[in-house]
Amino acid sequence: MTPGDGAVRSPPGGRRARTDRETRGTVVVALLANVVIAAAKVVAGTVAPSPALLAEAAHSVADSINEVFLLASLSRSRRRADARHPFGYGKERFFWSLLAAVGIFVTGGCFSFYQGLHTWLSPPSEPERFLAVYIVLVVALLAEGSSLARAVFQLRRQARAHGSPLMRQIRQPGDPTVRTVLAEDSTAVVGVLIAAGGVAGHQITGSPDWEAAAALAIGALLIAVAYRLGREAQSLLVGQAVDPRLQQRAHALLAGQEEIDTVTTLLTMRLGADSALLAARVDLREGLDSEEVEEVCVRIKQELREVCPAFDQVFLDIIDAGSAERARAHSLKEELDRVVAEQDDRGE
Known part of the structure; x- marks a missing residue:
């Protein structure tokens, strides 16, 4: 990590x-x-x-x-x-x-x-x-x-x-x-x-x-x-998670990176009035060496800083995702979209 x-x-x-x-x-x-x-x-x-x-x-x-x-x-x-x-x-x-x-x-x-x-x-x-x-x-x-x-x-x-x-x-x-x-x-x-x-x-x-x-x-x-x-x-x-919309925004940013194949886990927690923690497990595409992985992590965190500035602490865990992790990633995305849609329907 x-x-x-x-x-x-x-x-x-x-x-x-x-x-x-x-x-x-x-x-x-x-x-x-x-x-x-x-x-x-x-x-x-x-x-x-x-x-x-x-x-x-x-x-x-x-x-x-x-x-x-x-x-x-x-x-x-x-x-x-x-x-x-x-x-x-x-x-x-x-x-x-x-x-x-x-x-x-x-x-x-x-x-x-x-x-x-x-x-x-x-x-x-x-x-x-x-x-x-x-x-x-x-x-x-x-x-x-x-x-x-x-x-x-x-x-x-x-x-x-x-x-x-x-x-x-x-x-x-x-x-x-x-x-x-x-x-x-x-x-x-x-x-x-x-x-x-x-x-x-x-x-x-x-x-x-x-x-x-x-x-x-x-x-x-x-x-x-x-x-x-x-x-x-x-x-x-x-230990409450951040607003689902902010989670969705962070997930979309991570999933949209060309170097990231799958976002298997996205965990967040509020650390204060205007600060939060984000921990994500991601599977990178094949062919990246250790130096490229480090550069990718630095760039992704910089983009998260710009798009989702509420996250004071960001942790990326690089894993080799199997079929179970990929299925969990799909469920994570569906659940997040469902919660945000329900909030929109309630006008929250």
């Missing part, structure tokens, strides 16, 4: 640094918004008192903690590769995104459930100050909406850079940082609307059960989002 003359680095350092700065700015905006909103919700929710607003306060506290995790992931994931981590620290982002999901579940979801059940079983005796609650909710909606707009703007720019629709970019499991902020802010906007509905129901009917129900709904929403984010982070940490 020849690991390649010079690992493939992508995107280029300057563009990668700009992307990181933009991502850090998105996270910082979300953090500042959540810190201010959390403080306002805690004060107003305690003074009012409003169970729905306190549930939303827990939501904002959870989001604030998670943004700190995400900021830590940005710097830690860019550390240079070393002897203990020869493929770098790119998966740090996946780990901290997993912690963020746990934070949403514990701090936000569980407390919201507790607040809803507590209100249901022990309704507050003091009259609620609805005006103060509405003011805080409106401010929270504006702040969360602004943070959400920034996250969407960044994802839209990334989608244009990759030539893909926005929804496809959102579904891509590449950089979980911005997608986590997007999920948090989207959930926060929905949570504020749920809380406002609960407060309005309380004001109209005079029953705090409406706010208890709103707190329970917010808790259920947060747990669902935490589960989704946690599953995605877990899949990336275990």
Whole structure:
């Protein structure tokens, strides 16, 4: 197996640094918004008192903690590769995104459930100050909406850079940082609307059960989002392959080389937000000497660097393919084409 003359680095350092700065700015905006909103919700929710607003306060506290995790992931994931981590620290982002999901579940979801059940079983005796609650909710909606707009703007720019629709970019499991902020802010906007509905129901009917129900709904929403984010982070940490379209592009490039007779195996794995590993077993045509084989490998890796720049690490294993390997190569190509066709049919 020849690991390649010079690992493939992508995107280029300057563009990668700009992307990181933009991502850090998105996270910082979300953090500042959540810190201010959390403080306002805690004060107003305690003074009012409003169970729905306190549930939303827990939501904002959870989001604030998670943004700190995400900021830590940005710097830690860019550390240079070393002897203990020869493929770098790119998966740090996946780990901290997993912690963020746990934070949403514990701090936000569980407390919201507790607040809803507590209100249901022990309704507050003091009259609620609805005006103060509405003011805080409106401010929270504006702040969360602004943070959400920034996250969407960044994802839209990334989608244009990759030539893909926005929804496809959102579904891509590449950089979980911005997608986590997007999920948090989207959930926060929905949570504020749920809380406002609960407060309005309380004001109209005079029953705090409406706010208890709103707190329970917010808790259920947060747990669902935490589960989704946690599953995605877990899949990336275990070792997820790159997008099938990128696999198909790499396979087509390898199979199209005149020196390559058969691509028997194509293995990929995400190493970080914008880096991946590719390992392929190929059968070269007959008549190439060792020096020509080396030159072919160097040229192929250079072409992969240009066509599929996401692959930081490329390994080519030269084999003498038998009938079993050739049959496996045919099955590999059919399966890859089928998966890509299914994604296109679903609009992903």
